[in-house]
Amino acid sequence: MFAAFKWEAYFEAFPTILMAFTKTIGISLLALVLALILGVIFGLMSVSRSTVLRAINRVYVEMIQNVPLLLQVFVMYAVFPLIGIKLSTFLIGVIAIGIYHGAYISEVVRSGISSIPEGQFEAAKSQGFSYIQTMSLVILPQAISIIMPPLAVQAANLIKNTSIMALVAGGELMYATNSFANSTSYYGPAYVVAAILYFILCFPLSRLALHLEQNRGRRRVKRKEYYNPAMTEFDEDMKNAVAEEGVSTWESSSRG
């Protein structure tokens, strides 16, 4: 399966694979930009006072989250041309995956904003801030630390999901890997290297998510220390327990 001549053949074809890899990166980056834009817009809609805006957000999120991404890609690939919309596979990848993850990111943004205490909105309102000022100066800067960890997870998922484009001859890493493997039957090297390449892209994002999550926990513990200078024995015990067990127990017990 991993005979040397197979590797040799694979590395001869490697420039093609690398080209496909850059295409994977390209689709991922553009789809991520689209997903972020949609995610923020629809996330804000989901916490708006207007029932119409909230309804539009719900329809978007539910439709996208409850239909397989592959099916959405197939619709753009096979059905859209029938109604006169012809898109390159690259654009289909960017749009379909961007819209798909935009729905998830809008949920991430929504939960981030919802986690900000009502008092912050009230303080901003009582000081006369407009809606846009309230969001941009007061709410989103606080929500961002809550939004970032799941956002990094979404980015990693998005990159992995670009592999779905292989099924519509997308020309990206998974497609190039498959076509090499199928035409030569040298599956071993092809799939191992593809796995490594995806891993190289996604692993830093997963680590980043973890790092952000832990940082947030640590800050929270610190804040609590300052918050209550007259710390009781009970708090002291809690702090020791946290020091021993890590931040997760503290997270769940110190909310609000």
Place this chain on the structure above:
Amino acid sequence: MILLENVRKNFAEVQALKGVNLKIETGEKVVIIGPSGSGKSQLIRCINGLERPTSGTVKIDDILVTSKKVDHRAIAKKCAMVFQSYNLYPHMTVLKNVTLAPIKVLGIDEDQAEADAYQYLERVGLADKIDKYPSQLSGGQQQRVAIARALNMHPEIMLLDEPTAALDPEMVKEVLDVIKSLAERDMTVVMVTHEMALAREAADRVIFMVNGQIEEQGTPEQVFDHTQNPRMLDFLSKIL
């Protein structure tokens, strides 16, 4: 002048306010007391439009607060609020907390807003904390920053919603001292509180609320010392 006419506020089953009429003159210091659930906080929150009454009207001078199209910026220019839970912006330093709205809402230039902020923070005894974050301050200090933040909006009216209720006992005094100094200014002050000593000392008028209605009102002497109202007597016996 603040004018409330027949203000009602209903939540699903509960009538929080049952037709309140109230006129507060410019410069008057009004303290609202009453048992919990009597609608005190609802009432004060209706004044600056944080709550919209189910019916009735609220006016601050010529601003119709209860209008659907009311401009919260216009209300904020007249009327600042201090909350029970401080509600400082936790991601900003003390100085930023106190200057943000004056700069962004009132359009005061940054240097002026900071100079004013420094002056008010000095008055509440926290001029040395301008670079701290709210989480690095005690509850009492946070509430004093919140008062400085409200003052830096240069309001004609100051609303305080149970400003000492969330504080540890040893921190209540430092906040009360600051509030007392407010009473010496010519600002209109409306405060919900359980601090009867403060009400007696600083209020021109005490309003006693029960069940969403104004049960009794008058000068502190009338309400605390000469009342015949059984509910008022009952309340006082519990709280004093």
